[in-house]
Amino acid sequence: MGEFTFYVKQGINHITDINGFDHMLFIVSLCAVYKLEQWRNILVLITAFTIGHSITLALTALDFIHVNHNLVELLIPVTILLTCIFNVLKPQKGKSLISLNYALALFFGLIHGMGFSNFFKTMMMGISDNIVFPLLAFNIGIEIGQLMIIAVFLIVLVIFTRLMQVRHREWMLFISGAGAGIALEMIMKAAGKV
């Protein structure tokens, strides 16, 4: 497999890996407040998340910043929990909601990027030449993976809210409740390692 294709594939596999579902859970929790007709907002939101994680992934991978990975592993589920709490507490309409969501996606993206960096740095262990090209390919893979997650999310959203006639508020509460519960368990596990 060519180098570019290899790292794109690694990026896709990393974010869609069911065994390491924290990033996936964050994306789903972030999108839970949106309805199907708001898919453009979801794309903008995911772009904000991408900008955030790309910045810290690049800075960490290129050794400009060094992070405490145990703390990052704790903060990732904290971002999920906070997103779920905001979903439930914040006003359900208006521009302020969308702006807050973008800010959260961007800021929390910074933390998730540090999480991605550990896997990327492991792949580059001792293979230090030409790190920029693999980094770009890995990031593209993550972006493709995110879009795949959102596509599946939108299909499930259609099934629940259109075919099964579940009210959107109930759908959002279900996703946020489940996300918060899983995140809490992850926080308790990660807290012991910090």
Place this chain on the structure above:
Amino acid sequence: MMRKVLLIVGFLLIGQGSIAHPIKMTTSKLSYDKKSGDFTLIINFFMDDFSAHLERIYHQRAISFSNPPDSEKGMVNVYVNKKLLVKINKKPVAAGLTSLKKIEDNVVQAAFTINAGKGTNVKFIEISNALLFDSFPEQVNILHLDLPWKTERNVLQFTQAESYKAINLRP
């Protein structure tokens, strides 16, 4: 208040530059020098995984890799030749250890030379990479192929389910 929280989180996030390591992985690079006809194989191991594995299979104690004695180097040479098999044009070739050193906090690098024979027309390479699979079923081994006959570098991934790869270099 928010600014203070961000400052504290930012301070706590600062850590060492080393890799935090629960991922089970080795990275390798196989390159070819046309002039000498030698392949160079570099393998990077997580030191804790590698030493634990060697200690387990060879019943040794406290392998550290800092200033490794000849006995440790010999052990690594034997182990790698047993678990990472290279065939050039269908013929098995042996790898000879040239160096064993710690390159990062928890990373040890083993370098090998493989002599394919000067002037050999390399057409077919087969690699079987089962490093550390015995101890860690989730182990993934990545190998970069840097060959003069190919414009793009190839990257191969070996897992327990797929530990053999063949590369045809004929145009």
